[in-house]
Amino acid sequence: MYKRILLPTDGSDASARAVQAGVDFARELGAEVVGMTATPPFHVFSTDTRMLEDTPELHAASAAASARRTMDPVAAAARAAGVPCRLEHAVSDQPWQAIIDCAQRLGCDLIVMAAHGRRGLAGLLLGSETQKVLVHSTIPVLVQR
């Protein structure tokens, strides 16, 4: 049915739950998964503490390391479930756009993502990135709580 499922994650607990659900689902369907995360590009002017004293090169290296750490749990979950998995690290200020682009580029037919991620405010019922993915996606989105 679904053959390649995109699992975006921002490293939050909510994301982790969604990733596990996505992996379990993929196992049941015999599908493969694509884990992905987005990190912002280097900006000269930034309030992001990770960037303040960086050079573009240093930033890229630390962003890549951070992305690997964020996505390691996805690879681990997929491995444990015997589900084929690849990882994608997108550099973008707009996670929703990176998610849509990745899904399109890799021919994914389903996105499984959390209702909200790290920045989930208590009063926000549906996260902003999830909202935007829902508005712009042309493939189904399974919103996991």
Place this chain on the structure above:
Amino acid sequence: MYTRILVPTDGSGVSALAERAAIDFARACGASIVALAVGQPYPPPASTEGAMVIDAALETEALQAWATRNATRVAGAAQAAGVAATAVTDIAYAPADAIVEQARRHGCDLIFIGSHGRRGLSRLLAGSVAQDVLAAATVAVMVLRPQPQQLRAEDDT
């Protein structure tokens, strides 16, 4: 993994796409379906001065008949595809709340919902019932997106 899927139907084209997808999904997962149609009455006017008053009993009767027709149609389609299905109806001013409540009542672990593409500025907004369901749901929600030909058709209307 998902064992009981709530499939709301409103008789529209968007809904029909979600219904077909839900039936395929249920078959692939070995899940059963709860087909729900929610009749939505007009809110009663605050004052009846100069307003057209709808016979509430007649309206409820008509809505119930509409809901039964649609829920039964979807349940029937599911059964024809080899998927166990129940037809459920409800009458509510806020369909999204009814959808979430019926999902809870029937022990559903997934809600399938379609969403409108709409035209112009409202293309930026996801379908409003879908939005409300997403906000209130305590279980996973599968959101089907409109197909390109559907968006073009809506542009022409």
